[in-house]
Amino acid sequence: MSRVLIIGGGLAGLAAAVRLTELDYDVTLLETRKKLGGRATSFVDPRSGEVLDNCQHVLMGCCTYLIDFYDRIGVLDTIEWHTELYWTRGQGLIDRLKPGWLPAPLHYSGSFGRFKSYTQKEKRHLARAMWRMIRLGYAGRLAWRERTFLEFLRECGQPDELIRSYWQVVIVSACNLPVERVSAEAALQVFQEGFLASKWSSAMGLASVPLWSLYDPAHEAIERAGGKVRLGVSVKSINFDGSRATGVVTDEGLIESPTIISAVPFDRLDKLVGASMRKADARLQHLESFDVSPILGVHLTFDQPVMDLPHLVLIDRAVHWMFNKGTDQDGHQHIHAVISAADDWMPLPEEEIARRVLEDVHHVIPPSRGLEPVRVRAVKEKRATFAAVPGLDRIRPAAAPGGPGGSNGLATGGIPNFYLAGDWCDTGWPATMEGAVRSGYAAAESISGRSCRVSEVPPGVLAAALGLRSGLAKF
Numbered sequence: 001m002s003r004v005l006i007i008g009g010g011l012a013g014l015a016a017a018v019r020l021t022e023l024d025y026d027v028t029l030l031e032t033r034k035k036l037g038g039r040a041t042s043f044v045d046p047r048s049g050e051v052l053d054n055c056q057h058v059l060m061g062c063c064t065y066l067i068d069f070y071d072r073i074g075v076l077d078t079i080e081w082h083t084e085l086y087w088t089r090g091q092g093l094i095d096r097l098k099p100g101w102l103p104a105p106l107h108y109s110g111s112f113g114r115f116k117s118y119t120q121k122e123k124r125h126l127a128r129a130m131w132r133m134i135r136l137g138y139a140g141r142l143a144w145r146e147r148t149f150l151e152f153l154r155e156c157g158q159p160d161e162l163i164r165s166y167w168q169v170v171i172v173s174a175c176n177l178p179v180e181r182v183s184a185e186a187a188l189q190v191f192q193e194g195f196l197a198s199k200w201s202s203a204m205g206l207a208s209v210p211l212w213s214l215y216d217p218a219h220e221a222i223e224r225a226g227g228k229v230r231l232g233v234s235v236k237s238i239n240f241d242g243s244r245a246t247g248v249v250t251d252e253g254l255i256e257s258p259t260i261i262s263a264v265p266f267d268r269l270d271k272l273v274g275a276s277m278r279k280a281d282a283r284l285q286h287l288e289s290f291d292v293s294p295i296l297g298v299h300l301t302f303d304q305p306v307m308d309l310p311h312l313v314l315i316d317r318a319v320h321w322m323f324n325k326g327t328d329q330d331g332h333q334h335i336h337a338v339i340s341a342a343d344d345w346m347p348l349p350e351e352e353i354a355r356r357v358l359e360d361v362h363h364v365i366p367p368s369r370g371l372e373p374v375r376v377r378a379v380k381e382k383r384a385t386f387a388a389v390p391g392l393d394r395i396r397p398a399a400a401p402g403g404p405g406g407s408n409g410l411a412t413g414g415i416p417n418f419y420l421a422g423d424w425c426d427t428g429w430p431a432t433m434e435g436a437v438r439s440g441y442a443a444a445e446s447i448s449g450r451s452c453r454v455s456e457v458p459p460g461v462l463a464a465a466l467g468l469r470s471g472l473a474k475f
């Protein structure tokens, strides 16, 4: 059995480990923390003893690799699917977005047509921009990879007010960057593949269990297949003999391996590789060019139920989403508020965060008015995701070494036994769990030479005929 060493037990490392052990590789996965799941996991709040997710993690129907991964490790039935999304400007006024009987890309036209949050004129503007996105097709969006989504919206004649109250609302949550910073290509992907191409793509999946419990089955699956998962082992550096990566130095000593996958984020990898290794592999020469974008998650507990809908998308408020996390046996309700691209919030103390978030809670959930939460826990993730700015795709690295390079043309260089995984790799996806799993499968495929492909959600017949024909997915 060939040995493979994987650094990092987030979704990318786990996905690679699960696929490679299935293919009879002798896998050892090293994770510096005492738990798996990386950024998509849970923790015990020392103040209350509660298990909290670091932040609500959402998947969509188009996340076919993540769904495949959950299926392989036997946790897919813990994902609850929501096909109806609830939008609000507050004061108890709720708009429901749900697919109707018309085929994609028209499936939302009925329910969106009934939205009270936007005027008829605004809806006509939105329809024009959506039409442009459809006609552009997947290939057409490549022409937008060096420009921002705001530039695209301006070209489509979208009024400022609508940019703020609609486009910003969707994109800041989906891409974790505002429209004026995010690459148009990344934003166009969200609409084309997520909302327009098929009815199922935009279904929203939420784990009904704490995130960390999704990974115990992955741990067991890897070990059952003969692999090893070592928690609490931190890699300090990667050894390089001038032509090959020979092993890793950990806080427990040297571990040698004929094949190594790095499944850590770019900034961590930057600390693990020396100058000679960097020089030998073009994929390692842009690590410092990635920027990050923060997310703030705020857990609020009320001593009585205040919210009955499962979630809310907030229009024109500081908070972007609120999730109803359920009511415990004492009647206490847990609500989770999420603020994406939360740069301005990072320096704020928790009391001020709670005050601002509560303002929005009271505004959009009338039964909460006059009530103070009994517990508040703000979780700041300063380095939540990479910033998908224009031009970034040029430097996202391929999983495999050698060869002509990824689809972005970045030459991969020549450390033949060194592979990369992580949401920041060249998967064609933004910083998501789906992107992480795709990258892990890509590394497993490159090492094994065996296909690890999963089918994409096919576009609807009408959507395909109009232009949303073939996916650009790089993996």
Ligand SMILES: Cc1cc2nc3c(=O)[nH]c(=O)nc-3n(C[C@H](O)[C@H](O)[C@H](O)COP(=O)(O)OP(=O)(O)OC[C@H]3O[C@@H](n4cnc5c(N)ncnc54)[C@H](O)[C@@H]3O)c2cc1C
Pocket (backbone or CB within 6 Å): 007, 008, 009, 010, 011, 012, 013, 030, 031, 032, 033, 036, 037, 038, 039, 040, 054, 055, 056, 057, 058, 059, 233, 234, 235, 236, 263, 264, 265, 268, 295, 296, 297, 381, 383, 384, 385, 421, 422, 423, 424, 431, 432, 433, 434, 435, 436
């Ligand atoms: C607040 C927040 C909200 C998010 N919301 C969503 C969402 O709604 N939907 C979605 O799809 N995505 C979301 N994401 C993004 C998603 O969490 C990430 O894209 C995904 O989890 C990245 O997985 P990864 O394996 O690439 O990296 P990571 O999860 O960062 O995993 C890397 C692992 O490597 C380990 N490691 C690092 N250095 C070393 C070392 N030296 N030695 C050993 N181990 C090491 C780390 O501890 C970590 O476990 C969110 C992220 C955050 C932070």
